Amino acid sequence: MKYALVTGGSRGIGRAVSVKLARMGYHIIINYASNATEAEKTLELVQQAGQDGEMLKFDVSNHQQTREAIESWESAHPEEYIEVLVNNAGIRRDNIMAFMPEEDWRRVLNITLDGFYNVTQPLLQPMLVHKFGRIINMASVSGLKGMPGQTNYSAAKGGIIAATKALAQEVARKNVTVNAVAPGFIRTDMVEGLDEEALKKTIPANRFGTPEEVAELVGFLVSPDAGYITGNVISINGGLYT
Ligand code: NAP
Numbered sequence: 001m002k003y004a005l006v007t008g009g010s011r012g013i014g015r016a017v018s019v020k021l022a023r024m025g026y027h028i029i030i031n032y033a034s035n036a037t038e039a040e041k042t043l044e045l046v047q048q049a050g051q052d053g054e055m056l057k058f059d060v061s062n063h064q065q066t067r068e069a070i071e072s073w074e075s076a077h078p079e080e081y082i083e084v085l086v087n088n089a090g091i092r093r094d095n096i097m098a099f100m101p102e103e104d105w106r107r108v109l110n111i112t113l114d115g116f117y118n119v120t121q122p123l124l125q126p127m128l129v130h131k132f133g134r135i136i137n138m139a140s141v142s143g144l145k146g147m148p149g150q151t152n153y154s155a156a157k158g159g160i161i162a163a164t165k166a167l168a169q170e171v172a173r174k175n176v177t178v179n180a181v182a183p184g185f186i187r188t189d190m191v192e193g194l195d196e197e198a199l200k201k202t203i204p205a206n207r208f209g210t211p212e213e214v215a216e217l218v219g220f221l222v223s224p225d226a227g228y229i230t231g232n233v234i235s236i237n238g239g240l241y242t
Contacts, residue, residue, distance in 0.1 A: 003082045004222070005029040007060050007119055008089030010039035012188030013138065016211035017086050018053070020219040022046040026084060028053035029073065031060070031119075033089065060089045060115030061107075070122050081126035084222050087116050087160075088138040092190060097151045105152045112156035116163055124171070133176035134222045137164050139233060141184045141241045157182075161233050168231030177230035179221050183214050184237025205238030 004021045008014040010032035018028045019042075028046045030053055032039040039055045046053040058069040073082075091111055093104035120135060127133025142150050143157025161180050168178040185191055185199060187208045200207055217236050220226055235241060 001027050001080060002084075003027050003029060003077075003080060004084035004086065005031060005056070005082045005119070005123070006086045006088055007031040007115065008033070008138075009042055009086075010035045011042075012190060013183070013186060013211045013214050014086070014088040015042045015045065016215035017088060017218045018042050019045050019049050020212075020215035021084065021086075021222065022049035022051035022053065024219055024222065025051065027051055029082065030055050031069075031089065032057055033059050060087075060119055061110040063114070063118050066115075066118040067122060070119070081130055082123050083127060083130065083132055084134045084136075085120060085123050086136045086138070086218060087119060088136075089115055090138060090156075090190075092150065092153045094149045094153065096149055100152060108152040109156045109159075112153075113159050113163070116160055120167070124176070127176045128171060128174045131175045133171070133174075135164075135167070135176065135178040136218050136221050137161075137178070137180045139164070139180040139182040141182055141235065141237050143180075144182055144233065144235070145241055164233065165231045172230050175227070177221070177227065179226075179229060179231070180233040181214060181217055181221070182233050182235045182237070183209060184235070184240040185209065186211055186214055203238045203240050207238065209236060209238060 004026040006014050006018045009018045009030035030042050058065045137160050140157040142154040143161050146154045164180040185208045
């Protein structure tokens with residue numbers, strides 16, 4: 001059995017990635033923060049794709065909770081390891097910097113950056129021992145070009161891109177690849193409330209992307225064919241940013 005952990009797998013891009021990886025033969029560990037109903041829906045879709053999966057609730061920004069969840073999974077599966085990690089959990093709390101509450105600054109950075117550390121660090125050693133691993137970090141166009149009204153989110157996503165590049169160089173010899181995916185506007189709960197009609201005029205492809213399109217890219221990066229791609233950021237944005 002091959003195992004993949006998708007953080008924020010209950011909704012949006014994480015759900016589509018879970019289904020894609022299930023189709024590729026992975027048993028999916030669906031992490032979520034609070035939305036058990038949506039996580040169950042993802043699990044059903046994974047099962048419809050012909051694989052089994054399980055739900056694993058923890059807040060990626062909480063070090064102790066994350067450790068306990070991963071350790072309990074590991075003690076239930078002493079012979080197995082998680083060979084694919086998709087660090088996808090994320091939130092946005094947009095505001096212009098002049099009005100940004102400290103809580104919104106911290107929450108976005110904690111989930112993206114502390115979350116990356118909390119989940120990746122304990123899973124890395126088994127990947128190195130088994131000499132195979134795939135880590136995909138969900139970045140954003142905001143982390144590449146910076147977006148006004150998203151100084152917190154841009155800082156977090158820029159940080160995750162730098163972490164991707166650094167970690168990739170540490171582990172490449174052991175056949176563990178680390179890449180980031182940088183979506184533009186993708187139609188999920190996260191973009192609810194944005195003016196899609198106005199925004200799509202700024203996108204050369206003239207539409208928002210779908211979670212399934214992002215999942216296809218993640219699937220390729222996970223596949224054996226992508227073994228020589230590491231430390232990279234792949235944009236998927238309808239031409240929004242070049
Ligand atoms: P979404 O529909 O809002 O889903 C967010 C997911 O993250 C949910 O599964 C949620 O779990 C989970 N989550 C949030 N906080 C968490 C925490 N502290 N611990 C564990 N899980 C947590 O978002 P999305 O659009 O699919 O975004 C997924 C990723 O893509 C994010 O990193 C986002 O920044 C990035 N991204 C999205 C877009 C876009 O246009 N949609 C563009 C660029 C990048 P619950 O269901 O339990 O709340």
